[in-house]
Amino acid sequence: MDYIPIFVLVLSFIGLLAVGTPVAWSISISSVLTMLVSIPAMPAFTTVSQRMGTGLDSFALLAIPFFILSGQLMNKGGIAHRLIAFAKTLVGSLPGGLALINVIGAMLMGAIAGSAMASASAMGSILGPEMEKEGYSREFGAAVNITSATTGLIIPPSNVLIVYSLASGGVSIAALFLAGYIPGILTGIFLMIVASFWAKKKKYKLGEKSSLKEIVKTFIAAVPSLFLLIIVIGGIVTGVFTATEASAIAVLYTLVLGFIYKEITIKSLPEILLDSSSTTAVVMLLIGASMSMSWVMSFENIPQDISTTLLAISDNPIIILLIINLLLLFVGIFMDMTPAVLIFTPIFLPVVTSIGMDPVHFGIIMVLNLCIGLCTPPVGSVLFVGVGVAQTTIQKVMKPLLPLFLAMVVALFLVTYFPQLTLWLPSLFDL
Numbered sequence: 001m002d003y004i005p006i007f008v009l010v011l012s013f014i015g016l017l018a019v020g021t022p023v024a025w026s027i028s029i030s031s032v033l034t035m036l037v038s039i040p041a042m043p044a045f046t047t048v049s050q051r052m053g054t055g056l057d058s059f060a061l062l063a064i065p066f067f068i069l070s071g072q073l074m075n076k077g078g079i080a081h082r083l084i085a086f087a088k089t090l091v092g093s094l095p096g097g098l099a100l101i102n103v104i105g106a107m108l109m110g111a112i113a114g115s116a117m118a119s120a121s122a123m124g125s126i127l128g129p130e131m132e133k134e135g136y137s138r139e140f141g142a143a144v145n146i147t148s149a150t151t152g153l154i155i156p157p158s159n160v161l162i163v164y165s166l167a168s169g170g171v172s173i174a175a176l177f178l179a180g181y182i183p184g185i186l187t188g189i190f191l192m193i194v195a196s197f198w199a200k201k202k203k204y205k206l207g208e209k210s211s212l213k214e215i216v217k218t219f220i221a222a223v224p225s226l227f228l229l230i231i232v233i234g235g236i237v238t239g240v241f242t243a244t245e246a247s248a249i250a251v252l253y254t255l256v257l258g259f260i261y262k263e264i265t266i267k268s269l270p271e272i273l274l275d276s277s278s279t280t281a282v283v284m285l286l287i288g289a290s291m292s293m294s295w296v297m298s299f300e301n302i303p304q305d306i307s308t309t310l311l312a313i314s315d316n317p318i319i320i321l322l323i324i325n326l327l328l329l330f331v332g333i334f335m336d337m338t339p340a341v342l343i344f345t346p347i348f349l350p351v352v353t354s355i356g357m358d359p360v361h362f363g364i365i366m367v368l369n370l371c372i373g374l375c376t377p378p379v380g381s382v383l384f385v386g387v388g389v390a391q392t393t394i395q396k397v398m399k400p401l402l403p404l405f406l407a408m409v410v411a412l413f414l415v416t417y418f419p420q421l422t423l424w425l426p427s428l429f430d431l
Contacts, residue, residue: 005300009034009293014334023336024282027289027343028052031296038300048292055291056284059244060166060173064159064283066247069276070254071118074109076272077258079225080122083108086222089210091192096199098131099144100192106148107155107188108226116374116382120149124389134205138392143400144195146386147408148188150371153337154364155184157232157250162243163287163338164363167294167345171359173243174236175431179360179422183368183415190407198400224260228253237429283338290342303347310351317355321416324348325369329409332373336381340370360431361422368415372408375401 012033016026028048035044074080087104091097102123109119124145131141153160156177165173231253232246241249258264264272297303314320328348331340345366352362374382377394387394415421 003305005034005037006302006305008037009297009300009302017334023339024285024289027286027293027339031289031293034296034300048296051292051295052288055295056288058166059242060162061284061287063162063244063247064287065276065280066244066251067157067159067162068279068283069273070247070250072272072276072279073251073254073258073264074225075118075122076264076268077254078261078263079254079257080105080109080126082218082222082225084123084126086218089215089218093209094196096192096196096204098127098134098136098204099140099195099199102127102131102141102144103148103151103188103192103195106145107151107184108222109152116149116153116371117385119152120145120382120385121389123149124386128390136199136204137202137400138390139396140198140202140400142386142390142392142397143404144191145390146375146383146397146401147404148191149382149386150374150408151184151188151191153371153374154180154187154368156180157243157246158367159283160337160341160367160370161363163341164345164367167342168349168359168363171363172426172431174429175360175426176363177233177236177243178425178429178431179364180367181425182421183364183411186414186421187368187371187408187411190411191404194403194407198403224257228257237431286336286338287342290339293339293343294346297343298346303350306347307351307354311354315355317357318417320351320355321357321365324351325365325412325416328366328369329372332370333376333380335373337367337370337374340373341366358419358423360426361419364422365412365416368408368412372405372412375405375408 009030013026013030016029017023021029031048032044035047039047084101084105087101087108088097091100091104094100105127106119106123109122124142128138128141128145132138152158158177158180161176161180162173165171165176228250232250235241235249236243236246255264310320310323313323328340328344331344335343345363348366349359349362353359374380377383383394383397387397390397
């Protein structure tokens, strides 16, 4: 086994990140340096650049800019307010009611928008001040908002699951979308349990119980927003349209809804389109760079070498999955989700399939794993958004954040070792 390419790849990538090089550049440069181990400079540069281009040549990836745009339209279109109002009537009177509203609102918003940062921004800006007014600490509110925002990356539609489908060589997007529901809801329930216990311990104020009339009224107001889930997921699962076509339909639907709610105007569209374009550009650059690194690793036989090493440690599936989970948790601390999925799927997928794991199951495990990384320093994007919206500091948020981390880890290990939590829904549709 030749360890030189692995050492060059890992050391150069970590070194570049350590000196503050942007992630996409770190991935690209370390890919070129790794290729230089085997081939001359000019072919190395041209191969990596070609692979960056061809890595983006996928019809499935067209769904990502559309879902990003639909997420922006939802964020600006008054959908969050209606979802929060509905969640408030359901759980507002329970211990930690406003925290529970945050979790349910984030699950609904994330499921519709598919963006953790959009959810953290919307929920934090709307619920944060209200939680403070009711006596909740700013740090606790921020911690709940940060962790609950990630549930939308597991509950479909999810851009990250589309990326995993691409990286895995074509795992069914419909199966992945269906597989994400129970793990995402389970994670949300665990977060709600911890938030409720914390609120009870701190003796936070209870809200008023809503009448059936109020519940029905807020539900009716939220129905047009929730109906998007039926259109998108129902259309994909029944084969009426592909995930890419569904993303375009989501844009059209949310645009019309925004105009009906009078929250979006013709004047506000250029700003929404510009924000969506800049986010798409960043994501696509990361995808292109990560696809080139994945190809370089395959060229240097790095996935096969790592697979052989892992299987040499143990042939016990429980031990192997534990090692992979710990490695992914560590990776998530230092790397953004999209490149992590693209780089580590080709490494770990052959290992888990060799021990009999379904690729759909592993996809949900990987995404759930990396969601935890989004809430941790030094590169946790959702952590920074949540802290910024709450106008507090990471140091102050860490104490209430730790029990919520633990809840997410418990959910992760349940999903890992009980496959039916993930595979039951896809099996109902023969996916």
